[in-house]
Amino acid sequence: MKEKRPIIALDFPSFDHVKHFLAQFPSDEKLYLKVGMELYFSIGPQIITYLKEKGHSVFLDLKLHDIPNTVKSAMSVIANLGVDMTNVHAAGGVEMMKAARQGLGKNVKLIAVTQLTSTSQESMREDQNIQTSLIQSVCHYAKKTQDSGLDGVVCSAQEVSEIKKATSEDFLCITPGIRPKSSEVGDQKRVMTPSEAQIIGSDFIVVGRPITQSQNPVEAYKAIYKEWNENH
Numbered sequence: 135m136k137e138k139r140p141i142i143a144l145d146f147p148s149f150d151h152v153k154h155f156l157a158q159f160p161s162d163e164k165l166y167l168k169v170g171m172e173l174y175f176s177i178g179p180q181i182i183t184y185l186k187e188k189g190h191s192v193f194l195d196l197k198l199h200d201i202p203n204t205v206k207s208a209m210s211v212i213a214n215l216g217v218d219m220t221n222v223h224a225a226g227g228v229e230m231m232k233a234a235r236q237g238l239g240k241n242v243k244l245i246a247v248t249q250l251t252s253t254s255q256e257s258m259r260e261d262q263n264i265q266t267s268l269i270q271s272v273c274h275y276a277k278k279t280q281d282s283g284l285d286g287v288v289c290s291a292q293e294v295s296e297i298k299k300a301t302s303e304d305f306l307c308i309t310p311g312i313r314p315k316s317s318e319v320g321d322q323k324r325v326m327t328p329s330e331a332q333i334i335g336s337d338f339i340v341v342g343r344p345i346t347q348s349q350n351p352v353e354a355y356k357a358i359y360k361e362w363n364e365n366h
């Protein structure tokens with residue numbers, strides 16, 4: 135089931151930046167917002183409380199990776215924050231992912247990062263000593279993620295169809311690296327438009343700079359929303 139709202143990556147350094155950004159949207163517009171390490175480590179858990187009190191949905195993107203017991207305890211704290219989705223690194227292993235699920239409970243979506251989209255096949259072979267192809271590694275991790283009882287993975291939109299084949303149609307694929315046709319690509323290497331992501335079967339898209347750095351964030355959001363929902 136696709137989420138209709140594009141998830142906006144709130145990659146801002148301070149509370150003031152977040153408030154200024156959100157003030158541009160109608161007060162009754164309920165958004166789906168991603169809080170990453172920068173914002174969470176600068177403001178702390180009160181950023182989550184603030185966003186939830188405003189009625190927004192929150193994806194807390196901290197990519198946990200530690201021993202199972204530590205991740206389980208951290209996840210039970212995250213569950214109390216009331217987020218809607220959060221994540222771990224699949225490289226932490228099946229025991230860690232199962233522990234994450236136990237700590238978090240069933241009501242929050244839990245997804246895993248397989249290979250970061252910044253990892254190339256060469257760096258994976260050299261740094262991690264994994265000698266398969268990148269897509270084989272991604273699909274292997276996706277399968278382990280599903281076996282551990284998680285809901286899906288963060289991945290490149292290019293990987294969605296292979297991942298769904300290796301897992302199942304209802305296994306969620308959350309895809310960043312989305313750029314509407316006319317926008318700047320920035321440092322993202324492999325990008326897709328919202329409608330291409332829609333056609334290829336992404337369940338959620340994550341969009342940062344094309345909205346947050348736009349002259350008119352609300353218009354940019356609306357255009358991406360429309361493109362993402364065209365053929366739903």
Ligand code: C5P
Pocket residue numbers: 143145170250251252288289290310311312320322340341342343344
């Ligand atoms: O500005 P942009 O649209 O590139 O932002 C994408 C967001 O998704 C950023 O917050 C980035 O950290 C995140 N992300 C990503 N690629 C991944 C995982 C997360 O771009 N593989």
